Amino acid sequence: MKTNKWVKWVVGLGGVTVFTTFLQLVNDTETAHQQNDSYRSTAANKTAEFENSTNDETMRQREQELMSLDWTEGNWDVEYSDEVIIATPKERNYPLPPSENRTRRS
Amino acid sequence: MNEKQSLIFNGMGTTIKAEVMACKPSLDWKELIQTWFATFESICSRFRRDSELTKLNQSPVAKLIPIHPVLYDVLQLAFQYAMKTEFYFNPFVGTILKNMGYEQPFQKRRAFHEYKENENGYRVPSNKSLSFFPDQKAVMKHINEEIDLGGIGKGWSVDKAYRLLRDQGVHQGVIDAGGDMVIWGDSSRKIGVANPFAENEDIAQFVISAGAVATSNILYRSWNIKGRTFHHIINGQTGKNPESDVVQATVLASHVSEAEVIAKILCMLPAQEGIQWLKKHFPKAACIIVNKNGQLLITPSISRYVERLVI
Secondary structure: OHHHHHHHHHHHHHHHHHHHHHHHHHHHHHHHHHHHHHHHHHHHHHHHHHHHHHHHHHHHHHHHHHHHOOHHHOOEEEEEOOOOEEEEEOOOOOOEOOOOEEEOOO | OOEEEEEEEEEOOEEEEEEEEEOOOOOOHHHHHHHHHHHHHHHHOOOOOOOHHHHHHHOOOOOEEEOOHHHHHHHHHHHHHHHHOOOOOOOOOHHHHHHOOOOOOHHHOOOOOOOOOOOOOOOOOOOOOEEEEOOOOEEEEOOOOOOOOOOOHHHHHHHHHHHHHHHOOOOOEEEEEOOEEEEEOOOOEEEEEEEOOEEEEEEEEEEEOOEEEEEEEOOOOEEEEOOEEEEOOOEOOOOEOOOOOEEEEEEEEOOHHHHHHHHHHHOOOOHHHHHHHHHHHOOOOEEEEEEOOOOEEEOHHHHHOOOEEEO
């Protein structure tokens, strides 16, 4: 009888422990998921911000490159201002062959 | 399935080229856009006797006139641009063009007749020249001048063709109607700007993956009557051919219709003035102007559209 009593105690305590551990595990997993979601969200936001800044940066770089190109070595003498780039053809001009896709008078 | 397909056909008085990455085998995109351009021309050409536009031009003033929804939409946009540009862009130049002898498609012209000055003088239209009734898709004219959609129609129809294809899942392509073009997708393309002084050469080239481009030029579609040269671009504020040092204007914008309207206006103004005008009225657009001396005037805003520029 005594043995049975101790067995019941052990099984009972074991069950509670297992159940508590299970709850803890579930809780930890949910927390982990929440943290993970939070990370993803943050990461996504960061990515978006990064992409936006990249686009802005790209745009700025492109404009800077455009304004600083040394075109005077080519077919044109180039003057820059904030509002317009003026390219004047040099005497000896090397024509560009027509592209496959072209915009022209319509 | 992603397959590169292309199509070339004649329409709208020019050659129309399209190249797309078609993703649905069931989609007959060629039929779709050929039908679209043919439909648009049958509705909006002022050279067709049976077009909706011709019927509108022949209708009396101060009368409610129901019109085809396509004509309604393009007319509404044209009128919006007319007001935004203080009628530099003016769709009411049909009568003037007729008086200058431009009565038939340029490709079919034989000889241009004598130039007839407008006996009543020229009056700039106003925002009250045309009323719109959206519920009925109807308009009411308040002036007699005929409407010509030559400065916007092609661009508008290219924009619409692009939307038709995009809505069918075509995620990449280019549509080019005589140099007015839309490019979309992720793939970069090299686009040449024809040299107005030597059509078989490019005067500039740029690399672009998405955007709208249109070019206007005063040398093409020009004609001579008794020693006097005329061309198809009319300054809507004067009713006359503009006197400008600009020979050609290429515009990059968010829509082809907008690029086309701006390109026309840049051919009306002195080059430097045009640059200022563009910055003030369409700051997000960009241009490459060629003047009579062969100089290029390029706005730095071109960096919004192009990845690379070669001159």
